[in-house]
Structures are given as structure tokens and as C-alpha cells.
Amino acid sequence: MALKRMDNMGIVVEDLDATIAFFLELGLDLEGRATIEGEWAGRVTGLGDQCVEIAMMRTPDGHGRLELSRFLAPAVVADHRNAPVNALGYLRVMFAVDDLDDTLERVRKHGAQLVGEVVDYKGVYRLCYIRGPEGLLIGLAEEL
Known part of the structure; x- marks a missing residue:
């Protein structure tokens, strides 16, 4: 059996509403919100009885999809949001955008900050990393 697709990438956040607003501004669509709880969910995650609000x-x-999660129970146990770009584990999510300058202007209104600088990669892409809501590391690429 072959792999069919990547379904989504999960990101745990504290402020779900602000994170949704940021990704809406970036250009993603909100597909839906729900609260997931109960022992069946805990059997999947290994967390036992859990309650998590997702978007x-x-x-x-x-x-492509991002599953944004805010855990109500159990409590969050680790925080990797400020890890540098060379930290082990999942690093960032990269989005292709039509207009990098316009995108940066719009997401700065939601607290996004440029990590380094916007660079030209061999005349093919303009690239940058930003820190979005809660310090999430996000890559942006504009094809030239």
C-alpha cells in the first residue's frame, strides 16, 4: 500500500483565536472548529482523558492543512516556540505566496516579526522566515 497524501500538520497554541486570525490573514481558510474530548481521543494520542479545542x-x-490545537486538559508540558532554526525536531511550515512584501505588511499587523531578512535565492525565489503568533516559525516564499 502506498502513501496517499499528507493530511495535516498539527500545531499546539495557547491563543487559538489569535492564531486563527493570523493564518486567515496569511490566506488560509478556516475549514472548521471543534472540541475533541473523551477516552477515545486519549487512546489515539496516549494522553488518557483529554479535552482539546481544534481549528x-x-x-x-x-x-494542505494545519490543525491548530489548544489543550484544555491535560496541561501543555513543553514549549518549543522559541527554538532556533537549527533545533532538532519539527522546524517550521513554509508557504508559497504571490507577493511577499504585501504578505509581510499584512501579517505584521498580527504581530509577525522577520527573523533574519528577505533574501533572493538564485533569482528563483524571495524567501524569509517570520515568527508568527506565539513565536511560531513560518517560512514564506515568493516565486520570481
Whole structure:
């Protein structure tokens, strides 16, 4: 059996509403929100009895999704939001954008900050990393 697709990438946050607003501004669509709880969910995650509020965000092409989660129980146990770009583990999510300058202007209104600088990669892409809500590391790429 072959892999069919990547379904979504999960990101745990404290402020779900602000994070949703940020990703809406970036251009993702809110597919839905729900509270997931009960022992069945804990059997999947290994956390036991859990309660988590989720929001599913979809890219405009319909192929990519982010599952934003705010855990109500059990409590969050670790915080990797300020890890540098060379930290082990999951690093960042990268989005292709039409206009990098316009995108940066819009997401700065939601607290996004440039990590380094916008660079030209061999005349093919303009690239940058930003810190979004709660310090999430996000890559942006504009094809030239």
C-alpha cells in the first residue's frame, strides 16, 4: 500500500483565536472548529482523558492543512516556540505566496516579526522566515 497524501500538520497554541486570525490573514481558510474530548481521543494520542479545542485551516489550493490545537486538559508540558532554526525536531511550515512584501505588511499587523531578512535565492525565489503568533516559525516564499 502506498502513501496517499499528507493530511495535516498539527500545531499546539495557547491563543487559538489569535492564531486563527493570523493564518486567515496569511490566506488560509478556516475549514472548521471543534472540541475533541473523551477516552477515545486519549487512546489515539496516549494522553488518557483529554479535552482539546481544534481549528482546521486549509490552504487555498485545498491540498494542505494545519490543525491548530489548544489543550484544555491535560496541561501543555513543553514549549518549543522559541527554538532556533537549527533545533532538532519539527522546524517550521513554509508557504508559497504571490507577493511577499504585501504578505509581510499584512501579517505584521498580527504581530509577525522577520527573523533574519528577505533574501533572493538564485533569482528563483524571495524567501524569509517570520515568527508568527506565539513565536511560531513560518517560512514564506515568493516565486520570481
